[in-house]
Amino acid sequence: MPALDPVLSRIDAGLDASVERLFSLLRIKSISTDKAYSAECRKAAQFLVEDLKSIGFEASIRDTPGHPMVVAHHSGETDAAPHVLFYGHYDVQPVDPLELWDADPFDPAIKELNGRKVLTGRGTSDDKGQLMTFVEACRAFKAERGSLPCKVTILFEGEEESGSPSLKPFLEANKDELKADFALVCDTGMWDHETPAISTGLRGLVGEEITVHAADRDLHSGHFGGAAANPIHILSKVLAGLHDETGRVTLDGFYDGVEEIPSNIRQSWNELGMTAEKFLGPIGLSEPAGEKNRSLLELIWARPTAEVNGITGGYSGQGFKTVIAAQASAKISFRLVQKQDPEKIRAAFRDYVRSKMPADCRVEFHEHGGSPGIQLSYDSPFLGVAKQALSDEWPKPAVMIAMGGSIPIVGDFQKLLGMESLLVGFGLEDDRIHSPNEKYELASFHKGARSWARILQGIADAQ
Amino acid sequence: MPALDPVLSRIDAGLDASVERLFSLLRIKSISTDKAYSAECRKAAQFLVEDLKSIGFEASIRDTPGHPMVVAHHSGETDAAPHVLFYGHYDVQPVDPLELWDADPFDPAIKELNGRKVLTGRGTSDDKGQLMTFVEACRAFKAERGSLPCKVTILFEGEEESGSPSLKPFLEANKDELKADFALVCDTGMWDHETPAISTGLRGLVGEEITVHAADRDLHSGHFGGAAANPIHILSKVLAGLHDETGRVTLDGFYDGVEEIPSNIRQSWNELGMTAEKFLGPIGLSEPAGEKNRSLLELIWARPTAEVNGITGGYSGQGFKTVIAAQASAKISFRLVQKQDPEKIRAAFRDYVRSKMPADCRVEFHEHGGSPGIQLSYDSPFLGVAKQALSDEWPKPAVMIAMGGSIPIVGDFQKLLGMESLLVGFGLEDDRIHSPNEKYELASFHKGARSWARILQGIADAQ
Structure with a gap:
């Protein structure tokens, strides 16, 4: 199996250029809820198509009754490796109240915050910065090897922030084209800035x-x-x-x-050290208000x-x-x-x-x-691959967490395409998504791309 | 003693003009709970002062920390007759939800409803229409005789619908000026459209x-x-x-x-023949919702x-x-x-x-x-006078009832001025006070004025 290090080194060496590309995408005001920005949404889709074509994807804009989808395909080094579908969304939340932003939300910049470098601007964390981590991983593979370790289909949506009205019909109409062995969804977060996470449950x-x-x-x-x-x-x-x-x-x-969560999961959640004080303190509360005799993480993730x-x-x-x-x-x-x-x-x-x-x-x-809620199976081999890959990249081992909110795409993939999802993302709690002064850690962007490189290689190697 | 008939005929002949005056008052949007209407409240007070002056009252606006009071005085034909204080309020309830009104709440009109003529608009029944019945009775006495049968003080409040914050301090500060032999309060209703009522209990x-x-x-x-x-x-x-x-x-x-109500009162209430069906049917309900095993009149009057x-x-x-x-x-x-x-x-x-x-x-x-609640004494001589006067005017004899609502002024008169009140009013159950499409029967307005003429004369004659 070919060494991964040169690919990771490519990502490191190309970081400045990667940030510049992301900034170009961030400058496009692709607010999907506001019709005034329809042309900007199309412009963002077009930008992604061109970028994916430049690294060898067969990519195209696909019209819908709303904002267009981007669909792209690339073959793998061998047919033996699994075929993955990567999902992200290029649309962003509105920016009002504008007066609460420290800078123009569509003029991204690198700043220092709490001693760490962050990328600032609308969409840095949700979800343009996240989806570009995957594109940059693919770019590095192509530059180093001229190929990708496995077959990749990409689906970028432009209506995630406005209820995804075109998504289900699009999945149904393009089942055969989009069906893969499993999906990679990059729209979630880490446990903390040192601990990567895989989300296996969604309410x-x-x-x-x-x-x-x-x-x-x-x-x-x-x-x-x-x-x-x-x-x-x-x-x-x-x-x-x-x-x-x-x-x-x-x-x-x-x-x-x-059902009660498995005891090993309960144990690993307990080890995360979350307390009512840590979770509720920042919003002025102290007592968990739900079912008695349940841990805080159980209350928000599993009940x-x-x-x-x-x-x-x-x-x-x-x-x-x-x-x-x-x-x-x-x-x-x-x-x-x-x-x-x-x-x-x-x-x-x-x-x-x-x-x-x-x-x-x-x-x-x-x-x-x-x-319905989503519970991804704990025994998927891809879960183990991702856990190892993330643990290799970050200071602390990856944890398996759940999420209190819903990500409807995961249910749609399961129901319409019969495909499970692996939810990996690099957002942080304090990224202020949907709020003024959204940011994304430079480390999330950089090590996120490296994480995807490790995961893609891991998937191919596992066969 | 002078004949009352010419006074009553004056009221009959002047009815159209009386309605026009009431309409002018109703057009003023004197909503006391909403600060946006403060100037309108003052305008209503000013209107009443001018109208009372025009019939010989010594009338003035009296400022308070909230909306102003109107105070007016007029001497009686003889000093022997008792001195009465008449109370009403010129402020009205808010009008939301506005979309449920059939017409502009502040554009009063005469309409036909169930074969009877009614005056429509906010305040027709609560309380502008009611207070003007008394003013119109005084106007008729003045026009016919140039005098009133007894000494009259008038107090009109502008904060009744917003908790009367200025009332107690005002009564205390003006005790000597406002103290009379007893008070006439016109903010209550009839038993039905043929049966006048005197209220002796108030919640x-x-x-x-x-x-x-x-x-x-x-x-x-x-x-x-x-x-x-x-x-x-x-x-x-x-x-x-x-x-x-x-x-x-x-x-x-x-x-x-x-305490449980006395058995004779319970008996007389039972004789009124009120049922849940009769009381709740017209508003689309059928089951008494309060304490179990209580008669309907007990629920609304005594519990x-x-x-x-x-x-x-x-x-x-x-x-x-x-x-x-x-x-x-x-x-x-x-x-x-x-x-x-x-x-x-x-x-x-x-x-x-x-x-x-x-x-x-x-x-x-x-x-x-x-x-607190109020329980008025059943043995006041004025009660007998009023009962007779009302029974003379209306198709059926007057009944003594209680009321579900509060008229705090009655307690304040009792406590601060040592004065009992006689509660006589001409509102009807279906007047929709506090609701969209408030109305007041034209007969309530017309025969209400005639009733006050009879009561004032009766009070003077009783001496």
Whole structure:
């Protein structure tokens, strides 16, 4: 097997040029949620196509009803090595409030922060800086060897920050072209700046909005109070009854499909040393609020939740109004793990809410999306390869973590292309993605590219 | 004693002009809870001063730290007749939600509803239409006789809908000027559109606003859900715990000072034939929602309540936002009866709320007024005079009822000026006060003025 060191040395020697290329991409204002920036989104896609072509990929822009996809293909050194699909997104979040930025969000720079070099600007961490780590690894292979260690397909999306409306239809329409042995997704983070991480679990989501209707108009609480149904009382009882005194969700069958995490995973999470103080302290809290007798990481990574995201009813302006409202509403989200079924949980929730309605009141439901949780198998050989490769590159060994939020692409790859994903990324907690003054550590960018080189070689060598 | 008929005929003949004057007052947007309408409140006070001056009152605007009072005096035909203080309020409730109004709330009109003529617009029934019935009765006496049958002082307030913060200090500072033999308060209703009523019991009110603070910022529910405290959950539990399963309020000592009503009163109320169906049917409900095993009139007239008047927290706009809010708020009012102590109840509520706060969250309280319930004596001679006058005017004899709402002024008159009140008003159940499409029956306005003429004459004649 060919030595990897010359490839890694290429990455080191070419770092300044790599940063310059990334900066060119960062200067393109590819904000996908705002139609005013549609041409910029296309420009970013075009930039990537040209860059991938320059290192030998067969790359093209693929139109969608929204912003275009970039699809690129490159063969591997041997047909024996697995075929991987790499996913990233070139669109970025809006930049408002602009006045909170220290510099123009689209004028990237290298700065020093807490004694470490960082790249600043919108998209540095989410996700242009991340996706370019992979492109730079490929470039180094090509420069050193004239080939890639395995067959690579690349998919760059331009609508990740605006709900990915074109993604599923595109995957379905291009199944054969996009199907690979597994996917590499680079849109996640490290455990800390010395410890790389692979995300193996992602929570799913069920969103529901309920409106409780009582009287057919707002009422005077002096006149009707004590006799007429108050929808805020009914709603409060519904919401208060969602959790029992141990913090468990009370819905029938809610925990069906939820298993305890394996003891070795529990052990490795315990070793990460996360505490309620470390996690909640920075936001002004100290006590974990969910299920009792669970570690903090378990609560946010491996346990399902019910959270009320919004509530409104009656008068909430200045002063006081002695009104009994005609209606009251709440938005509720459930985070799902493992094999929980989103539609069963939605049905259990609706049954529960209906059971709390007085005979003369009614409730209206409105659905806000549903996706199951994702649990990647711990016994995939690629997981072991990635863990070794990352541990070789970084000061500390790689850890397997989970994520509280959802990355819908992972579910889509599983469902539509029958393909598992390996989630590796180099973002850090304090990268301020979606906020002013986004940054990406120069080390994330540099060692990220080196990590991908190691992973690609590892995948080829494992055969 | 001079004949009353010519005075009543004056009222009949001047009805169109009376309605026009009321409309001019209704067009002034005197919403007292919203600072944006302060100038409109003053304009309404000024309008009333000018109108009272035009019929010979010595009238003036009296500044307060909030909206001004109107005070006016007029001597009686003889010094032998009692001196009465008439009270009403010129401020009105906010008009939101504006989209539910059939017409501009401040563009009053005469319409036909259920075969009867009604005046429509904010304040028609609460309380501008009501207070003008008294002014129109005085105008008719002056036009016909050049005098009033007894000495009259008028007090119009501009903060009744916002907790009357300036009222007590004003009464204390102007005791000598405002003290009369008794007060006439026109802010109540009839039993039905044929049956006039005198209110002898009034529920008191304690208003509280609470804000639960958790994290020091809004959080992403994917990242923090299951670990961070959710203030909407805490607030829901607080509110859901205010009532037990029998509908009783759970606060410590809440029912101290509450006695069962005398059996003769219970009997007379039963004879009014009110049912849940009759009371709740018109607003689209059917089941009494308060304490179990109480008659409907008992629930709204003689039992204390706790009602949530408004709630807000998190995201309640269009669509969905997976946020855990930093804070959530609710406005709560307690209706009090008999000898319940408002400050003891406020303290019990605050203790209860504090007991529900997790150690790392905090609650902020904001007081919105407090007044005890009122029970007026059944043996006042003025009560007999008013009962006779009202029974003469309307198709059916007057009945003595209680009221679910609060009129704090009655307690203040009792406590600060040592003066009992006679509560007579012409509002109807379906007047939609505090709601969109408020109305006042033209008959209430017309026969209300005639009723006051009869009462004023009756008071003078009784001496």
